[in-house]
Amino acid sequence: MALLDIAGVSVRFGNVPALRGVSLSVDAGEAVAVLGANGAGKTTLLRAIMGRVPVEAGTLTLDGEAIGDMRTSGLVDRGLSLCPEGRQLFPAMSVEDNLLLGANRAVIRVARARLATIYERFPWLRERRSVLAGAFSGGEQQIVAIGRALMAAPRLLLLDEPSSGLSPVAIARVREVLGQVRETGTAILLVEQNVQLAAAMTGRGYVLNRGVIAASGETAALVDSEALADAYLGGAA
């Protein structure tokens, strides 16, 4: 049984369909990519999984449990965690406060234990724990955002465009951090426009084009696929 199973999910904003019958799955410990251009519906897909937009049709299950109507807090309790597009840190709060917010569903003793683990894994965060998150560069903020998402101790980490707006050096650093996350066995659903990063981080993937899954398979094969070229260059969905 897949850890996350999405079947025929549709989302609509007013009269505009954002997702149409999307189906995909992620197994425990697996890393899966969703590739597509701007406006393909990638962020909407992640927001639907996290209960942030209403699902019009279809089913979402986590470890066999239906989660389509669940509140975000319940989803976090069950092991889902989103690292959102644009980082969405709290700029007037310290790195440590941002990290602790990632574990807001846990009791403080557990949150502190997770913080110690995160600091051990990413010493850079410990060194800057008192610095305001808004003072960092985009790449540094991305690492804080990933750390914050990991503070929820997720079984499945949802990553929305972690390379967006970053320099090649910063992307390499994010890639290194994601590699460390992979080593822990945490499953990843990676939404990306950067196909090189996606191919390096994931084994399997989907191409999302105008709200529809246009292709699926090994990520490396999808990178050179016609479906992906259509998705990026404006071919028919």
Place this chain on the structure above:
Amino acid sequence: MLQQALVNGVVLGALFALLGVGLTLVYGVMDVPNFAQAGVVTLGAYIMVTLHQAAHWPFFLAVAGGVVAAGLISVATERFAYRFVRTRPLAAPAVALGLLLILDNSALELWGGDHVSLTPPYGAGLIQLGGMTVPAVGVALVLTAAVSMLLLWLLLTRTGIGRAIRAVSQNPEAAATLGIELERQYVTAFFISGVLAGLAAFAYAPTYAVFPYMADGVIFDGFVVVILGGLGNVWGAALGGILLGLVESLSAVYVSAAYQTAIGFVVLLLVIVLRPAGLFATTARRVA
């Protein structure tokens, strides 16, 4: 005379700060100009008077009852009114003013329009401070404001509840994505604001009379304080309160008591023109 004016200014400023901190907390979390807080102060004061004088509760127990009741009344304003205009910010000021009228008129209906007094055991006490005479109620007011703000600061910066409130004030959608329950934070912020209004009632009522419109004037000073300190900035509101209190007190002595409040508003206009984000504002949206 200068020393006495400074002392009076600090006492007045402590009251403004107490009101301003509650206003800025709610504004920071929900973008609501909570004029109804004046009504919460009034009801809190009446409940203290009733518990103490009619129900014969010990003074400080009556105060505690009034403070908790003020917190609950404040939560009721959020649950039954403000929550419905959360996505309609233009409607919020009208709702706030309407709530103020409802709360004030509820006090008028329940207790009548006569002035009553809340007299603490130390009510007539005077304290000599280096040649100056300070009423004990003034000292109690300053201590109440200082301790309240310190506790609020500790709550906001050292606890999970405070972190969640600050996160919601900066980016509610990002906070919700982390599993933070927004509704719970709104209720918590209004409860804290109501408790601060109750404490303001305790601090304010012994010096001034308790009547249905007792806080309607001073709430505008609270808003001046919020703007002086920077919206959503708790310490800014505290410092802004002291600053406004000193300005008004010195104006009363050296210009005219008739222009005391007006001069406070002149300071506000100067701040809006010269430093629109407030005297102590940071670039990021914040509460703490």
